[in-house]
Amino acid sequence: MNDQQRSLTVLGATGSVGASTLDLVRRNRGRFRIVALTANRRVNELAALAREFRPQLAVVADPSRYHDLKDALADCPDVKVGAGLDALAEAADMPSDMVMAAIVGAAGLKPTMHAVARGTVLILANKECLVCAGDLMIAQAREAGTTLLPADSEHNAIFQVLDRTAPDSVERLTLTASGGPFRMLPMDRFATVSPDEAVAHPNWDMGRKISVDSATMMNKGLEVIEAHHLFNMPSKTIDVVIHPQSVIHSLVHYVDGSVLAQLGTADMRIPIAYCLGWPERLETPCKRLDLAGLGEMTFQAPEAARFPCLFLARAALEAGGAASLVLNAANEVAVAAFLGGDIGFLDISAIVSETLETADMKAPQCLASVMEADSAARRLAEAAALRRAARSA
DSSP, X not given: OOSSOEEEEEESTTSHHHHHHHHHHXXXXXXXXXXXXXXXXXXXXHHHHHHHHOOSEEEESSGGGHHHHHHHTTTOTTSEEEESHHHHHHHHHSOOSEEEEOOOSGGGHHHHHHHHHTTOEEEEOOHHHHHHHHHHHHHHXXXXXXXXXXXXXHHHHHHHHOOTTOGGGEEEEEEXXXXXXXXXXXXXXXXXXXXXXXXXXXXXXXXXXXXXXXXXXXXXXXXXXXXXXXXXXXGGGEEEEEOTTOOEEEEEEETTSOEEEEEOOSOTHHHHHHHHHTTSOOOOOOOOOXXXXXXXXXXXXXXXXXXXXXHHHHHHHHHOTTHHHHHHHHHHHHHHHHHTTSSOHHHHHHHHHHHHHHSOOOOOOSHHHHHHHHHHHHHHHHHHHHHHHHHHO
């Protein structure tokens, strides 16, 4: 990196990606200045971060926690406090060189689109934004001159080894997946797995929702959709392979038969640091890869019977229209119901499938219609979840 200080907004500062981002900022104090920080409901954590980094604005998404945050930061008059969706958008609108978009789920769509519209460098860790509004987001980024840097380890890996000067030389992309905690679990056990079992990821330290998505491999399905939008590749040219060691993060296949891959240890600070330092590299404290110590790397194809969510996501991408949006909305509802103990693990894919069959698939033409379609899909998914919960009660 050069010596010029960069200003940074972190949307979703108290989540796992936000924490990794701020850890790197701490280690490079002179390189970054924090402009705004946001969180969902974790007021005490957000207040502590605001005291440490002294942003201009701290926002809690839950409006009911406004006074809690205001009281917690009473001794920091230089930090403005906000709450609610409009305040999240205000944080995204504040002038900064870079925005880390790490709000989980469709809740991050409005503030992320605000950041895209002002032509900043956007570090995208929220895959649902491209899943829900990929065409709109890419078009807006082009119009505003926004640079999109993918922070997901898989898309960041592709970004690092993709020859963007010769797109016609790229033949295929391969996204790797760990297979999650149930890769080898007998399938007759799936009906009884608990939320705690589902969030026990073997390689990565992630939040509960994304950990469940890893267990169902919905996360990889969403990443296929995201890769389609980020790299302008059709679904049929994006492969998924299970790689339990999580050392190779993705591969790019070229027309001459060459395959380039990015390797590294399973630490989100590596792809985040690549984005923060881009176009140069930022030093990290991450454990270095020891190939001899690793010994071997293995690969296998995902099974449709074991991971139906992956194949539902592929079908949604190929269907077009609002299908990807509906898929994401239904999945968020179903995962929340599973984590709440209301439905079983197998009900997640069933609810997603049922919602895809019943929802309106007309393609949204603007952000407002995206939000309307998302709400409609959630209502359908919530009804499906209630029916399944009642059956098992």
